Amino acid sequence: MNGWILAAAVTLGGGVGATVWGVATGPLRRRAVAQNLCTAFACPALLLLSQGYDRPSYVDLALVLALLGPVGTLVFARLLADELAEDPPSAWGLTYAAAAVGAVVVPALCVAVGPSRAMAKLLVVGVLLIGGNVVASRALSGGFPEVRRG
Amino acid sequence: MNGRTTLLATAELLGWWAALAVLWLVFISTVDTLELVVGAGAAGLGALAARAARRAVTGR
Numbered sequence: 001m002n003g004w005i006l007a008a009a010v011t012l013g014g015g016v017g018a019t020v021w022g023v024a025t026g027p028l029r030r031r032a033v034a035q036n037l038c039t040a041f042a043c044p045a046l047l048l049l050s051q052g053y054d055r056p057s058y059v060d061l062a063l064v065l066a067l068l069g070p071v072g073t074l075v076f077a078r079l080l081a082d083e084l085a086e087d088p089p090s091a092w093g094l095t096y097a098a099a100a101v102g103a104v105v106v107p108a109l110c111v112a113v114g115p116s117r118a119m120a121k122l123l124v125v126g127v128l129l130i131g132g133n134v135v136a137s138r139a140l141s142g143g144f145p146e147v148r149r150g
Numbered sequence: 151m152n153g154r155t156t157l158l159a160t161a162e163l164l165g166w167w168a169a170l171a172v173l174w175l176v177f178i179s180t181v182d183t184l185e186l187v188v189g190a191g192a193a194g195l196g197a198l199a200a201r202a203a204r205r206a207v208t209g210r
Contacts, residue, residue, distance in 0.1 A: 056179060063177070120176045 004052030004112075008045045011101065015041025029089035032076055032140055037091075039069025040098035040133045044105040047125065051109055056118065063125050070132030077139040088142035095137040102129045159201070166197035 019041060022034025043065045050058030077084070106126030110119045138144065151159075174189035175181070 060177075117176055117181075124173070124176060 002052055004048050007105075008048035008052055011041055011045040011048060011105075015098070015101065016045065028080065028083055029087055032073075032080060032084065033089045033091045033094065033137075035076065036069075036073040036133070036136050036140060037094055037098050039065050039072075040095075040129065041101065043069065043125070043129050044102050047105055047109055047122070051112055059118075059121060059125065063121070063128070066125050066128040066132060070136035073136035074139050077136070084140065085142065088140070090141040091137065092141075095133060099130045099133055102126055102133070162201055162204075163197045166200040167193050170196040170200070 016038060019034045019038040023031050023038065043062045046058050046062040046065065050056060050062065103126070106122055106129070109122050113119050113122065170193035171189055174193055175186075178185050178189065
């Protein structure tokens with residue numbers, strides 16, 4: 001057990017645990033937000049585990065998650081557009097909290113690995129994670145009304 | 151398709167290719183010749199797809 005694994009355990013238990021609870025209970029708008037935030041917490045946790053166990057291949061999992069998580073949310077936002085239109089889920093506080101977790105974890109790992117290709121990869125993952133999360137949250141809260149027509 | 155549009159298309163493809171090749175270089179774990187050859191090929195296919203997608207979205 002080191003600090004990285006402890007941080008990953010806290011992120012997994014607190015972040016992903018809370019989002020799984022959110023997905024499993026409550027109204028549709030809450031579930032949609034929770035499933036969006038699930039990958040936003042799981043991705044930093046995988047990055048921390050990669051550093052904690054010294055297994056760089058875990059970063060690939062985080063990369064795939066950072067890319068496909070928001071894409072999955074966009075699919076939900078499109079398929080559930082009618083149900084969500086009456087009461088669009090707007091959870092910017094939680095979105096920025098999840099983005100802040102990524103914004104703390106990625107620079108910390110960058111400092112740990114030092115300037116290298118691994119650091120560039122971490123930065124790409126971080127940009128995809130935070131950017132994807134913000135775009136997906138905006139789509140859920142009805143921020144792209146022109147898409148709904150299509 | 152005249153000379154100018156051909157030049158523009160080539161420049162766009164080269165731009166996409168360079169960006170995708172850099173991305174490949176960042177993502178691989180060990181840099182050797184085979185990886186670079188495969189990366190250059192994959193970036194070429196990706197550049198064609200990216201230009202096609204960009205044209206489909208902008209409608210030009």
